[in-house]
Amino acid sequence: MKNKLNLISSFAIIAVFLFFSSKSSAQDISEPLFSLGGTTTVIKRLCVNQNTPNREAEAQANILFTAGTEFVLELSDADGIFADPATELSRFTISTAIPPGGDIIFPSFEVPKDLAGENYGLRVRAIPSDNSGDILSEVNEGNAIYFFDFSQGVTLTGANIEANTVALCEGESATLTALPDNFPEYIWTRNGSVISGESGPTLENVDQTGTYVVQVNFGSCNGDFNFDTAQVEVIDFNNSTVRINESSPQQFCPSDVKILTTSVTDPGFTYEWFRDGELVPEFTGPTAILPESNFAGIYTVTVIGTPTCAITTDPVEVINLGSDILTQPPPQLMILPTQPTITLEITTNAPPSGSTVQWFRNGISFQAELPITDSRALSIEVSDPGVYVASVFANDSCMDTLTATTEIFEPVGFRAVITTLLSCEDDSGNLGLENLFGIAATGEEVPITLEQYSFFDFEWFLEGQSTGVTESTFPITGANIGQTYTLEVTLSGDSSFDTAVSNELTVELLSEGVQITPSLSFLPPGSTITLSVPQSSTYTYEWFIIVNGENQLAQNNVNIVGGQGTSTIEIDTVGQYFVRITLLDCVIDSQPITISDTPGVSDLIPNVVTPFRSAGQNDNWVLPDSLSRQQDVEVTIYDLNGGIDFKTVNYQDDWPLTSSKSGGKSPIYYYIITKNNSVVRKGSITVMR
Numbered sequence: 001m002k003n004k005l006n007l008i009s010s011f012a013i014i015a016v017f018l019f020f021s022s023k024s025s026a027q028d029i030s031e032p033l034f035s036l037g038g039t040t041t042v043i044k045r046l047c048v049n050q051n052t053p054n055r056e057a058e059a060q061a062n063i064l065f066t067a068g069t070e071f072v073l074e075l076s077d078a079d080g081i082f083a084d085p086a087t088e089l090s091r092f093t094i095s096t097a098i099p100p101g102g103d104i105i106f107p108s109f110e111v112p113k114d115l116a117g118e119n120y121g122l123r124v125r126a127i128p129s130d131n132s133g134d135i136l137s138e139v140n141e142g143n144a145i146y147f148f149d150f151s152q153g154v155t156l157t158g159a160n161i162e163a164n165t166v167a168l169c170e171g172e173s174a175t176l177t178a179l180p181d182n183f184p185e186y187i188w189t190r191n192g193s194v195i196s197g198e199s200g201p202t203l204e205n206v207d208q209t210g211t212y213v214v215q216v217n218f219g220s221c222n223g224d225f226n227f228d229t230a231q232v233e234v235i236d237f238n239n240s241t242v243r244i245n246e247s248s249p250q251q252f253c254p255s256d257v258k259i260l261t262t263s264v265t266d267p268g269f270t271y272e273w274f275r276d277g278e279l280v281p282e283f284t285g286p287t288a289i290l291p292e293s294n295f296a297g298i299y300t301v302t303v304i305g306t307p308t309c310a311i312t313t314d315p316v317e318v319i320n321l322g323s324d325i326l327t328q329p330p331p332q333l334m335i336l337p338t339q340p341t342i343t344l345e346i347t348t349n350a351p352p353s354g355s356t357v358q359w360f361r362n363g364i365s366f367q368a369e370l371p372i373t374d375s376r377a378l379s380i381e382v383s384d385p386g387v388y389v390a391s392v393f394a395n396d397s398c399m400d401t402l403t404a405t406t407e408i409f410e411p412v413g414f415r416a417v418i419t420t421l422l423s424c425e426d427d428s429g430n431l432g433l434e435n436l437f438g439i440a441a442t443g444e445e446v447p448i449t450l451e452q453y454s455f456f457d458f459e460w461f462l463e464g465q466s467t468g469v470t471e472s473t474f475p476i477t478g479a480n481i482g483q484t485y486t487l488e489v490t491l492s493g494d495s496s497f498d499t500a501v502s503n504e505l506t507v508e509l510l511s512e513g514v515q516i517t518p519s520l521s522f523l524p525p526g527s528t529i530t531l532s533v534p535q536s537s538t539y540t541y542e543w544f545i546i547v548n549g550e551n552q553l554a555q556n557n558v559n560i561v562g563g564q565g566t567s568t569i570e571i572d573t574v575g576q577y578f579v580r581i582t583l584l585d586c587v588i589d590s591q592p593i594t595i596s597d598t599p600g601v602s603d604l605i606p607n608v609v610t611p612f613r614s615a616g617q618n619d620n621w622v623l624p625d626s627l628s629r630q631q632d633v634e635v636t637i638y639d640l641n642g643g644i645d646f647k648t649v650n651y652q653d654d655w656p657l658t659s660s661k662s663g664g665k666s667p668i669y670y671y672i673i674t675k676n677n678s679v680v681r682k683g684s685i686t687v688m689r
Helices: 002-027 450-455
Strands: 033-036 045-049 054-060 070-075 087-093 103-110 116-127 140-148 155-157 165-168 174-179 186-190 202-206 210-216 229-236 250-252 259-261 270-275 287-289 297-306 309-312 316-320 325-327 332-334 342-345 356-361 379-382 386-393 401-409 413-423 428-439 445-447 456-462 473-476 484-491 529-532 540-547 550-553 560-562 568-571 575-583 586-589 593-595 633-638 644-649 668-675 678-687
Touching (some): 087 103, 155 210, 155 229, 165 174, 165 297, 174 210, 174 229, 202 210, 325 401, 332 445, 379 386, 413 484, 428 484, 450 456
Parallel strands (some): 045 140, 165 229, 250 316, 332 401
Antiparallel strands (some): 070 087, 070 116, 155 174, 186 210, 210 229, 259 287, 270 297, 297 309, 297 316, 342 379, 386 401, 413 428, 428 445, 428 473, 456 484, 529 568, 540 575, 575 593, 633 644, 633 668, 668 678
16 A cells, blocks of 8 residues: 555656646746737737738747747647647747847748637747757637638629529529638528528528528637628529510610610529520620611510529510611621622611612711612612711601611731531531631731632642642531541632631531440449440530430439540449430430349440459450340450450350450450341450459
């Protein structure tokens, strides 16, 4: 018993010694305080933004620190715990001694941008030059430190990240996302009421309309930061909320300001305006300013809030109380040196009686005002560049003057652009001149009209060699796939202009019957399969899975691991898949394939086997049930040299482990499968080691 008490006493003495030793060490340096511009503060709150990202710190020495001592300012984590090594804010070495009572001043340092918490600790570590042992200061505990770059602000968005309003279609829900998303806590409210249980940067399954606000919880710094909230309106997307504000019909004279507006004006949404069912491409926003002429018709607008949420408004009829210029020349034209004149012509439905036309060039009248019934009134011949205006006075109830303007340029050069025009049904088409531009002295490019093509000579080249074809189009078939063409365009009869050489264009066609190639014959548990189709940089790809007879776009983290939008996807889910491929105006769907998790069930032929590396999975080349163990189906497998490696009917899914003549040692094999003496499938097999 006596020995035990002595042992306890010894431990107590050591603990007391260590305590006072540590305390003495800590008291050698006071706890550090933050400062700004030389002014220290005892307030344990540091609210830092991008405008003033730097701070200083100051502590007091209670003992002598000799020259060569190095001081390090250290920061704990948000829970007050110092890592080993601790986060370093600043470090410097003194060249002269600091006496007791002297100041240890850390020069300006940048506060880390990832700090957000209420209980950071700050301390000083002194490292004597004689390596006699580090000295730690007292710890400045319980500091609230937050850094926020308010130039970025807090944003709150839904599926359309550009929109300030979130569209909620019937039967759908939305996810709201707050940025930045790296703060410990967020406060969510709907119509002023806190949404309980939600403290993360996202709010999922939002299916109620209202005003949603998110507040980043800056803790003790909330009073210092006034940019910590963001809000969005979640609206019910239907015909009562999405509409054209103006009633039907709307009646205008041509000179009136004619504006149609929508009830939803978020610039982040997509707006597609239609007049008499035809898209009006120049109207792209929530407001449509109608032109002077040809504005009458039935207008609707389709507002697209998200990729799956769009509403088309009820129609509004617009009536023209006056007249129109029905047709007019393009707003810009190029007059060629070999072209004597250009005809500018307009048509109008202005009343014949009392309506007149007058033509101007660069603001100066060069033809007297004529009745529109005069044969010279509606067209003129021009030979000089300039800005030409036809001014039509319409003797109708509006009594407006209508104008049509065309600017004429002279060329200093030309630029040609060729494209592919496909026939989607028979794997053929044409390469053709998509655009021919005249280049003005200002650098402006003006389209050459089809009527002006007769002033040019054309010649097609295949990989630098003339084809002999001298038309503006070049016919192509499947035999031309992979060949690269250019078109040379020369102004006839004028050698002062350089020949315009078009862009290079490689022939690609889109054939029916595209088949998906899988990497495995079935989907083993916990594994993935790669599905592939021919790749092209000019194709676009959409992968679908068929669910209950409906085509559903395969989404990341739902039915596929990755690859949506490319020629290859990696899937981890059984089901029936197909890919939709688009080339220009041609769209085809591949043959669907069924991916099963049972060998022999999937209706696909694998192109990869791994008999030497897969531990019992994918060891053999496994065919679909319709092709294996069938007396009328013959399987022949060839090696790289064309020799028969394996041939049989009633195939037992046993190649290459037990039936390969070469033991499956070649990296590539080729197969032909016939049924009733007709070839049904052929392809290659890769043996991976």
